[in-house]
Amino acid sequence: MQIFYTDEFVLPLPPGHRFPMEKYRLLREAVAAPGGVIGVRLGVPAPTSDGELRLVHTPGYLAAVIAGTLERRAARAIGFPWSPGMVERSRRSVGATVAAARAALDDGAGANLAGGTHHAFPDRGGGFCVFNDVAVATRILQREGRVRQVAVLDLDVHQGDGTAAIFRGDPSVFTVSVHGGANYPFRKEQSDLDLPLDDGAGDDAFLPAVARATEAAVEEGRPDLLFYIAGADPHEGDRLGRLAVTRGALARRDEWVVEACRSRGIPVAVVMGGGYGRDIRETVQIHLASVRAVAGLAGAPAG
Numbered sequence: 005m006q007i008f009y010t011d012e013f014v015l016p017l018p019p020g021h022r023f024p025m026e027k028y029r030l031l032r033e034a035v036a037a038p039g040g041v042i043g044v045r046l047g048v049p050a051p052t053s054d055g056e057l058r059l060v061h062t063p064g065y066l067a068a069v070i071a072g073t074l075e076r077r078a079a080r081a082i083g084f085p086w087s088p089g090m091v092e093r094s095r096r097s098v099g100a101t102v103a104a105a106r107a108a109l110d111d112g113a114g115a116n117l118a119g120g121t122h123h124a125f126p127d128r129g130g131g132f133c134v135f136n137d138v139a140v141a142t143r144i145l146q147r148e149g150r151v152r153q154v155a156v157l158d159l160d161v162h163q164g165d166g167t168a169a170i171f172r173g174d175p176s177v178f179t180v181s182v183h184g185g186a187n188y189p190f191r192k193e194q195s196d197l198d199l200p201l202d203d204g205a206g207d208d209a210f211l212p213a214v215a216r217a218t219e220a221a222v223e224e225g226r227p228d229l230l231f232y233i234a235g236a237d238p239h240e241g242d243r244l245g246r247l248a249v250t251r252g253a254l255a256r257r258d259e260w261v262v263e264a265c266r267s268r269g270i271p272v273a274v275v276m277g278g279g280y281g282r283d284i285r286e287t288v289q290i291h292l293a294s295v296r297a298v299a300g301l302a303g304a305p306a307g
């Protein structure tokens with residue numbers, strides 16, 4: 005499986021910033037380590053062009069991000085200090101999802117070791133998301149005629165509000181989100197299917213929601229390509245997730261997504277989404293398990 009990473013493009017953060025930036029490097033190292041993920045080819049993606057970003061984002065927002073002229077409130081909503089490095093990292097992160105999606109169409113599966121920036125709207129970012137990688141990748145591949153129907157299966161603990169808003173009323177993209185109903189973002193958007201869970205829901209509530217979401221993504225979405233946002237933040241050890249889901253249940257989640265797609269020949273591009281474990285090594289292991297599960301699809305006949 006081809007796997008794309010962007011951790012060499014440094015997004016400078018002040019000391020003590022709450023975003024766990026180092027998880028991306030640790031994840032890449034874990035993937036490449038002996039016994040990490042078998043048969044992977046790691047690659048650095050090209051940056052996404054302005055023209056590609058404009059398939060989703062407004063010219064005004066894009067120009068303000070590039071020039072560092074976002075208003076203070078808009079910049080604070082994103083949560084990263086502006087720098088040229090932030091812009092480059094954000095472009096590469098979208099590029100990695102585009103490359104992972106192309107790899108999925110060629111090989112059955114592809115991965116971005118970052119991405120899942122689902123809180124980005126056409127005209128604003130939020131929650132550590134600058135550009136909406138999955139939305140931009142979808143529009144690029146639709147424009148090229150490589151896909152018609154796309155499904156976004158968002159199993160990060162936070163609702164994919166930007167993605168839902170971008171594709172609302174678009175019958176070519178089916179959006180599904182399983183998330184903490186009381187968690188960020190506090191104003192939810194409407195996906196094609198939303199399955200909100202209570203704080204502390206645990207495996208017994210999480211797994212049936214995952215099963216239903218996965219079924220809907222493949223059966224109602226009828227996708228030519230499925231984006232799987234495999235957030236590590238539903239985990240019980242997460243600082244922000246509050247869902248109290250175990251490692252075992254997250255592994256079953258990954259298996260179910262893979263099985264649903266394997267049996268129907270649907271290519272999968274997996275992106276990582278959030279993960280804010282009190283123990284960062286645990287977050288990395290959860291992401292690694294998701295990548296490994298999806299890698300099992302690579303080489304399968306796609307389509």
Ligand SMILES: [Zn+2]
Pocket residue numbers: 160161162235237277278279
């Ligand atoms: Zn999240």
